[in-house]
Each structure stands twice: as structure tokens, then as C-alpha cells.
Amino acid sequence: MSILVNKDTKLVVQGITGRDGKFHTGRMVEYGTNVVAGVSPGKEGETVEGIPVFNSVEHAVKATGANTSIIFVPAPFAADAILEASEAGIKLVVAISEGVPVQDMIRVTPILKQNGTLLIGPNCPGLITPGEALIGILPTMIFKEGNIGFISRSGTLTYEVVNLLTLSDFGQTTVVGIGGDPVAGLYFIDLLEMFENDPATIAVVLIGEIGGDAEEQAARFIAEKMTKPVVAFIAGQTAPPGKRMGHAGAIISSGAGTAAEKIAAFNKAGVPVAKEPAEIPVLLRQKLDGVI
Amino acid sequence: MKIHEYQARQIFRNYGIPVPSDVLCYTVREVEKAAVEIGGMVVVKAQVLTGGRGKAGGVKLARNVEEAINAGKQILGMTIKGLTVEKVIVTRAADIEKEFYIGFVNDRNTKTVTLMASAEGGVEIEEVAKNNPEKIIKYPVNPLTGLLNYQARNIALQLFGNINQAQKAASILTKLYKLFIETDATLAEINPLILTTDGDVQAIDGKMNFDDNALYRQPAILAMREPDEEEIQEIAAHEKGLSYIKLDGNIGCMVNGAGLAMATMDMIKLYGGSPANFLDIGGSSNPQKVIDAMNILLSDKNVKSVMINIFGGITRCDDVARGLLKALEIIITDVPIVVRLSGTNAEEGLAILKETGLPTVSSMSEAAKKAIELSKR
Numbered sequence: 001m002s003i004l005v006n007k008d009t010k011l012v013v014q015g016i017t018g019r020d021g022k023f024h025t026g027r028m029v030e031y032g033t034n035v036v037a038g039v040s041p042g043k044e045g046e047t048v049e050g051i052p053v054f055n056s057v058e059h060a061v062k063a064t065g066a067n068t069s070i071i072f073v074p075a076p077f078a079a080d081a082i083l084e085a086s087e088a089g090i091k092l093v094v095a096i097s098e099g100v101p102v103q104d105m106i107r108v109t110p111i112l113k114q115n116g117t118l119l120i121g122p123n124c125p126g127l128i129t130p131g132e133a134l135i136g137i138l139p140t141m142i143f144k145e146g147n148i149g150f151i152s153r154s155g156t157l158t159y160e161v162v163n164l165l166t167l168s169d170f171g172q173t174t175v176v177g178i179g180g181d182p183v184a185g186l187y188f189i190d191l192l193e194m195f196e197n198d199p200a201t202i203a204v205v206l207i208g209e210i211g212g213d214a215e216e217q218a219a220r221f222i223a224e225k226m227t228k229p230v231v232a233f234i235a236g237q238t239a240p241p242g243k244r245m246g247h248a249g250a251i252i253s254s255g256a257g258t259a260a261e262k263i264a265a266f267n268k269a270g271v272p273v274a275k276e277p278a279e280i281p282v283l284l285r286q287k288l289d290g291v292i
Numbered sequence: 293m294k295i296h297e298y299q300a301r302q303i304f305r306n307y308g309i310p311v312p313s314d315v316l317c318y319t320v321r322e323v324e325k326a327a328v329e330i331g332g333m334v335v336v337k338a339q340v341l342t343g344g345r346g347k348a349g350g351v352k353l354a355r356n357v358e359e360a361i362n363a364g365k366q367i368l369g370m371t372i373k374g375l376t377v378e379k380v381i382v383t384r385a386a387d388i389e390k391e392f393y394i395g396f397v398n399d400r401n402t403k404t405v406t407l408m409a410s411a412e413g414g415v416e417i418e419e420v421a422k423n424n425p426e427k428i429i430k431y432p433v434n435p436l437t438g439l440l441n442y443q444a445r446n447i448a449l450q451l452f453g454n455i456n457q458a459q460k461a462a463s464i465l466t467k468l469y470k471l472f473i474e475t476d477a478t479l480a481e482i483n484p485l486i487l488t489t490d491g492d493v494q495a496i497d498g499k500m501n502f503d504d505n506a507l508y509r510q511p512a513i514l515a516m517r518e519p520d521e522e523e524i525q526e527i528a529a530h531e532k533g534l535s536y537i538k539l540d541g542n543i544g545c546m547v548n549g550a551g552l553a554m555a556t557m558d559m560i561k562l563y564g565g566s567p568a569n570f571l572d573i574g575g576s577s578n579p580q581k582v583i584d585a586m587n588i589l590l591s592d593k594n595v596k597s598v599m600i601n602i603f604g605g606i607t608r609c610d611d612v613a614r615g616l617l618k619a620l621e622i623i624i625t626d627v628p629i630v631v632r633l634s635g636t637n638a639e640e641g642l643a644i645l646k647e648t649g650l651p652t653v654s655s656m657s658e659a660a661k662k663a664i665e666l667s668k669r
Contacts (some may be wrong), residue, residue, distance in 0.1 A: 014560020027606075070442035075505065091501070102398050103476055107435045108404040139605030139636055155573075156603045159635060160656070180550060182400050209551055212400045233489050235554035236538070238561045239570070246550025246572040248505060249400070254418045259558075270448040278657060 001200030002129035002174040003149070003191070004092060004118070005068065009133045012037040012060045012090070014081045015072035016048045020096070024072065024137050025049050031134040036064035057088040070126065070135050071095045078122055079104035086117040094135050095121035103249075104216070105183040112185070119185025123248065125155045125177035136177065146171015148284070149195035151188055152207035153180055153247070157235060161207060161277050168281035173201045180247025182211070188218035196226050203229045203288055205280060206271075208262055210236035211250045215262035223269035227289040232266045233274045234259045293502045296339045298381045299516045300498030304482075307471040309464050310494045314383035323364030326382035327357045333385035336363035338370070338377040341500070343416065348372040353385060367579050375520060386496050387489040392451050393417050394465060395481030396433075396472045398503075404432040405472060407439065407465065411451050413484035439469040451488065460493040461485065475513055476506030525588070532584045534573055541566025544589040544598040544627075546582070546609070548573055556601045559656055565664035568595045575607050582619035590625055594613065598629045599663035601656060609633040609641030617644065630668040632659035 011028065015021040016038025026049045033143050037050050037060035044055040050073050055058040057069065069085040071078060071093065078097040085093045093112075100122045112119055122129060126136015130143040148170045152158040159179055165172065176191055178184060188206060195201045208215040215234065216219040222230050237259040239245050241252040263273045272292055276278045286292045301311045313325035316339070327334050338350030345351050350372050352363035360382065370377050383534035409429045412420045416649040420427055431447055433439045441462065464485065472480040479501040485577035486494055487574050519527055522538060529536035536552060538631045539557070543565050547553035550572045557567040568593065569667045589595055602612050612633065620629075630651045633641040638654060645652045649665075 014427040071518065076508065099505045101476055101509070102478065102503045103405075103473060103506065106403055106405060110436055137606065141636060142605075152551070154549065156547075156605065157551030157555050158604045159605050160552055163635060168567025183398060183403050207551070208303070209554060214400070217401075233555075235551050235558060238567055239554060240537065241540060243537045243570075244504070245537065245554055245570055248503075250554070252549065256418075271602070275562055276657060277555060278655070 001134060001198050003198050003201075004174060005127060005129050005133045005135050005177070006041070007032075007132045009068050009135065010034050010036045010066045011062065011135060012057060012064070012066035012069045013051070013072065014039045014057065014069055014085065016040055016053055018045070018072055021072035025051060027140070029100035029133050031140050033133045033135065036066050050230055056089065057084050061088045061090065066090065068092045068135060069077070069094070071097055072100050072251055073097060075101075075122075078123065079108050082108050082119065083111060086112050086115045090117060092118045092120070093118065093185075094124070094126050096124065096126060097121070098123040100181065102181070102183050105181070108237050121179040121181075121184060123181045124184070125158065126174040127174060129174045130172055134178030135188040136178070137216065139181060142166055143175065144171035146173065147200055147202045148172050149198065149201040149204040150175040151191045151204065152177055152247070153209050154207055154235065157207060157277070161205065161233065161280055164277060164281055165205065165284070168285070170281060170284060170286055172199060177218065180248035190220045191220055192226060192230070196200060196228055201228065202286060203231070206230055206232045206282065208232060208234045209247070209250050209256040210239050210245065210252050210259050211247075213257065216265040219265035219269040219271060222271055230271050231274065231280055231283045232271050233277060233280055234262045252273060293504055293507060293513070293517055294341045295502070295513075295516050296341065296518065297337065298339055300500040301495075303471060303475065303500065304310065304495055304498055307467045309467050310492070311498070312383050312386060312494060314381040316379060316381055317364065318379050320361055320368060321577060323380060323382055324357060324361050324427065327354065328358035330382065330384050334360050334382050336360055336367055337381050337383070338367050338372060339379045340372050340375045340377050340654035341497040341518070342373045342375055350377060378554060386486055389487045389489045391484035391486055392461070393420070393481070393483045394468065394485050395479065396469060396477070398478050399432060402432040404435060405469070407431040407433060407447065407469070409451055410527055413486070417481070417483060417587075422532065433469065438473070439466055440464065440622055442460060452488060457487060457491060457493055464493065464495065472503060475500075475503065476503045476510050478503050487596055498664050505608065533581060534571060534585055534588065535587055537570040538592060539567050539569050540636055541568045542593040542594045542596040543667050544568045544571075544592065545601065546573055546585050546589060547570050547601045548575055548599065548603065552601065552603060556656065556660070557581040557612055559660045560599065560663065563657070563660045563664055565660065565667060568592055579615040579618035582615055583622055585623075586623045590623075590627060595627055597663045597666035598627055599659050600629060600631045601659055603634050604633065604641065606636070609635060610637045611643060613641035613644040617648065620648065620650075628663040628669070630659050632656060
């Protein structure tokens with residue numbers, strides 16, 4: 001078991017003929033993801049990595065039954081691509097595009113809700129259910145099938161920590177990079193709930209960072225609703241206020257969104273917070289053994 | 293991106309929000325001239341890209357020209373939160389009956405543009421939010437309809453008991469929402485919005501921030517950018533595909549990925565060192581990026597050692613190592629460097645670097661410890 005994606009996922013790649021779209025389509029196919037279609041207006045009839053290309057998501061869905069989409073189009077066109085997928089009946093959209101204006105995401109949100117479309121991203125590395133499906137740009141060799149759920153706002157920090165987990169023999173059910181933007185799709189609470197309900201997941205690792213208060217909300221949710229253990233890490237303890245730390249959403253504004261507040265919230269909720277990435281597998285082991 | 297108050301006032305005027313006229317002055321002589329022209333009581337206000345100007349003494353009321361000159365002398369050249377005041381505005385002092393707060397922000401939780409309003413104006417809204425949160429009205433605007441007239445009117449009525457005054461405030465709310473959306477703002481606030489003694493409603497201060505991701509479609513806003521020294525460096529780095537923020541420490545960091553870069557800074561601190569910067573070089577093995585990044589790092593004379601922390605994902609560590617080799621042939625420096633490579637093809641990458649005699653390690657904590665040790669030599 002897993003959440004969101006598995007071997008039954010039928011993926012359409014929006015922006016499949018672009019450099020990144022093409023490259024990552026090849027990687028996803030190689031991993032065994034069921035990539036059924038690509039979209040690139042004006043290129044219907046062509047193939048990329050053996051995958052048929054269509055002019056629209058609607059055509060792709062009709063011809064192939066695609067139910068999940070991944071978006072590689074440039075940021076100015078990302079909102080349009082997300083809505084196109086949603087209106088075509090796609091149930092899960094994963095937006096990799098970086099640099100999407102916040103207003104675009106705000107306008108997209110209520111329409112996705114209306115259509116019942118789930119969104120991950122934008123500005124995210126995507127997600128992977130090891131051994132079943134890669135929907136994203138994550139480096140596959142570090143993952144291993146197992147029973148740990150994983151949610152993170154970061155890219156390479158995710159890889160760093162997943163690698164440590166795998167080396168400590170903690171495989172993963174599903175690893176989700178939710179992205180570094182202030183207004184994004186599925187967030188900590190949504191995914192914590194899915195992992196709580198996934199029988200295969202026995203514990204969750206959560207990687208947060210400065211900016212916003214999603215970690216505080218996650219801490220409350222864990223304390224009130226979750227039975228499965230969670231271990232956390234928060235990046236940005238040394239970040240100065242008022243500066244955007246690479247990710248658009250990683251900013252301490254008006255003194256709010258600091259790492260210290262988030263760590264305090266997790267501690268209060270009984271969630272151990274690692275001081276450094278290498279401590280995460282250690283805490284996870286202790287939590288699962290009931291030592292802490 | 294931030295803009296000055298005088299720039300926000302101009303945007304407000306362009307959208308028909310009543311804002312008293314002001315004169316931008318760079319010298320005391322110009323302040324005097326403006327005070328004479330306006331006549332009577334004026335306010336001299338520092339134009340710097342930070343909040344808390346009033347508390348720092350950057351806003352002064354002057355009853356006559358002489359006082360205006362003195363205010364100009366005191367404010368021009370002063371430092372507020374590390375920023376030197378290079379210009380002020382002079383504006384007619386308003387006859388204030390009551391002060392309010394109105395503003396719009398992008399709210400991460402409701403995923404909407406959210407209107408905030410309070411009858412507690414003129415003080416920092418963060419203070420009100422902390423001490424009297426019940427005194428702030430928060431209204432998430434439906435993105436599909438925008439702020440409707442009746443919604444603006446009903447909110448304004450909660451602040452102003454009088455319907456005539458509320459109508460005026462509602463019109464300002466509607467205009468502020470429109471400009472917020474049209475300029476891709478992340479913050480647009482009027483604090484204070486005032487009721488004058490003769491029943492008029494005016495904006496006498498303004499603050500706006502904008503979404504960096506949307507600047508590509510906001511040329512008029514981008515043209516208003518006045519970066520300070522630090523920001524000039526950050527923008528230059530950004531143009532080279534790097535994300536750089538200077539800090540106060542002495543250990544330079546070069547990392548691929550923003551989250552990992554933050555975690556690297558934190559780790560240096562955890563082991564007793566002090567990071568000199570945040571620097572994300574993104575996911576490529578291009579030697580030019582490493583050269584650019586090293587040049588930026590080493591331009592900070594406080595840097596005593598450099599920690600390069602790369603987790604190879606799709607970009608393989610052996611490619612990164614080759615890129616580093618090329619870069620390090622070109623960069624000549626006495627500053628010691630420690631390289632940490634992990635992930636895809638890490639062993640091959642480390643083997644390539646071994647020959648250079650650079651200290652190379654495979655774990656982040658070892659790298660941090662080594663960088664701290666090197667910084668103390």
C-alpha cells in the first residue's frame with residue numbers, strides 16, 4: 001500500500017517535449033511508472049520516449065484514460081496547465097514548475113476544489129512510491145520499499161534524509177515533496193491524514209522549514225488525530241528574518257514563522273525534532289521501539 | 293520586492309485612493325522649500341525599506357518651517373535598522389479624528405487574498421495581532437468573485453459607525469483590493485487610514501510588497517526597485533542562477549538545494565561555528581556556477597573557510613567533482629575548502645577530488661566539523 005500513486009497510476013506528462021519534460025519522462029518510464037501520454041499543443045501524433053503526444057489533456061485522457069498529470073511547463077503557463085488537467089478530469093496534478101506567481105495559485109485553488117482535483121506543488125520535486133511509481137524528478141536510487149511515510153517542503157534535503165533512512169534500513173511507503181511555495185496544493189495535514197489511514201505506513205517523517213505556520217498546524221493535528229509516530233526536522237534555525245531563503249515560502253515575516261516556534265510546537269505535541277538530519281533515523285528507531 | 297512609502301502613495305493615487313500630496317526631498321534645503329510651499333504644520337518622514345520608522349525617530353511633526361528644517365537635519369543621514377536614510381517626504385499634517393488599519397495579504401492557510409481591518413490603527417499591526425487579536429477583522433476574499441461592494445461596505449461599517457464615512461472607506465477597500473491583484477502584491481496596507489476632523493477618509497501612510505515570482509509581468513513595479521547594497525549582491529547572484537543571502541559568520545557554504553543549504557547553516561551553528569551565508573547553487577554540475585558561487589563567497593572578507601555540501605541526485609557526484617576541479621583550477625585562494633559529496637556516484641566523485649589534496653568527506657556533520665576547524669587556523 002501507499003498513498004496517492006501506485007502501479008495503477010496512469011500518468012500524462014504536460015510539457016513532454018520540453019528539455020526537462022522529455023528527460024524526466026525517460027526516467028519515470030525507466031522506473032516503471034505507467035506513463036500513458038504526453039501533452040504538447042501542436043505536436044499531436046509525435047512520440048517522446050515511445051509515449052504518444054496529444055494536443056490537449058482532454059485528448060490524452062480520452063485516448064489513454066490518464067488519471068494523474070505531471071507538469072513541466074514554464075512558470076507563467078503553469079496555472080493554465082493545472083486548470084486544463086483539472087477540467088479534463090485528472091484527479092491528481094503534480095506541478096514541478098518553479099516560480100509560479102502566488103496570485104495564479106490563489107485563483108486556481110477554488111476551481112480545483114470544485115472539480116475535486118488534488119494538487120501537489122508547484123515548485124516541488126514530486127512524489128514516489130518506491131517500487132511502483134515515480135511521479136517527479138527525485139533520484140530513484142536512494143529509495144527503498146518499506147513502511148515509512150515521508151513529507152517534505154524541500155528537494156535535496158529530502159534526498160539527504162531519505163538516503164539516511166534507506167541506509168538505516170527504513171524503506172518508504174510514499175515520499176512526497178510538497179514544494180517550497182507559500183501557496184501550494186496538498187500540505188502537511190492532508191498528507192498526515194492519508195498516511196494515518198494507509199495501513200502500510202507505520203510512522204511518518206516530516207521535514208519542515210521556516211515560513212508560515214503549517215508545521216504548527218501539523219503539530220496540533222498529530223497531537224489530536226494521529227496514532228502513528230511522527231519524527232520531524234526543521235531547516236532554517238539560523239536564517240535571518242525578512243529574507244527569502246531560496247524557496248519563495250521560506251521567509252520569516254514580521255517575526256513569525258521561525259524555526260524555534262515550529263520546534264516548540266512539535267515538542268509540545270510529543271513529536272521529537274532532530275537536531276541534524278543524521279539524528280532522524282535514530283529518533284525514528286527510538287520512537288518505534290517505544291523508548292521515547 | 294519592497295518599495296518605499298512615497299512609491300506606494302503614488303500607486304494608491306493612480307487607483308484613486310485619497311492620499312495627501314507629498315514632496316520627495318534628498319537635502320535639508322529641499323525640505324525647507326517643501327515646508328514653505330506647503331505652509332503650516334507638516335510631517336517629515338524617512339523613506340527607508342523597513343518598518344518601525346516612527347519608533348526609531350524617522351517620522352517627525354513640524355509646526356513651522358524652522359522645525360521642518362530641524363527634522364530634515366535629524367532624519368536625513370540617520371540609520372534605521374541598519375539602513376541609512378537618504379531621502380524623506382514632506383507632507384501636510386492631517387487633522388486626525390481617528391486612526392484605522394486596513395490591508396490585504398496573501399494568506400497561506402486559506403489560500404486567498406485576505407482583508408485585514410482594525411479600528412486600532414496607527415500602531416504596528418503585529419502588536420495588535422499579538423495582544424488583541426479579536427480587534428482585527430480578517431476576511432478571506434473569494435478569488436472567483438473578488439471583493440464585492442457589499443462586502444467592503446459591511447466591513448467598513450464595522451469600523452466606521454457612520455454610513456457616509458463607511459461608504460468612503462469601502463471605496464478605498466475596493467480600490468486597494470484591485471491594485472493588490474493588478475500589481476501582484478503580497479502586501480498592501482494603509483496604516484493609518486484616517487478619519488479627518490471634517491469627516492473625510494484618507495490614506496496617510498502606505499506599505500506594499502510584491503511577489504518576486506510575478507515581476508516578469510509587472511514592468512512598472514520592477515522599475516520602482518531600489519535595492520540596497522545587500523540586495524544588489526543578492527540580485528546579481530540570482531541573475532547567475534544562484535540564491536545568495538549574506539550572514540554575519542565566517543564559514544562560507546555552497547550547497548545544492550535551498551532546504552539542504554539551510555540545514556547546512558544550521559549544522560555549522562550546531563557544532564559551534566557560524567555560517568557566513570546561505571548559498572544555493574541549484575542542481576547542475578556546471579563549473580561556471582561553482583566559479584560564480586566561489587567568487588561571491590570569497591568577496592566576503594569574513595570568510596575563513598568554505599564548506600561545499602553536495603548531495604548528488606540526478607546530477608551525479610562524479611560530474612559535480614569534475615566541475616569543482618575545473619572551477620578550483622581557476623579560483624586561486626588561500627581560504628581552505630572542505631568538500632562533502634554524497635548520493636549518486638559519490639565514491640567516484642570523492643576519488644576524483646582526492647588527487648587535489650582537498651579535504652573530502654562523505655557526511656555533512658564531518659564536513660561541518662572540518663570547516664569549523666579550518667576556520668580557526
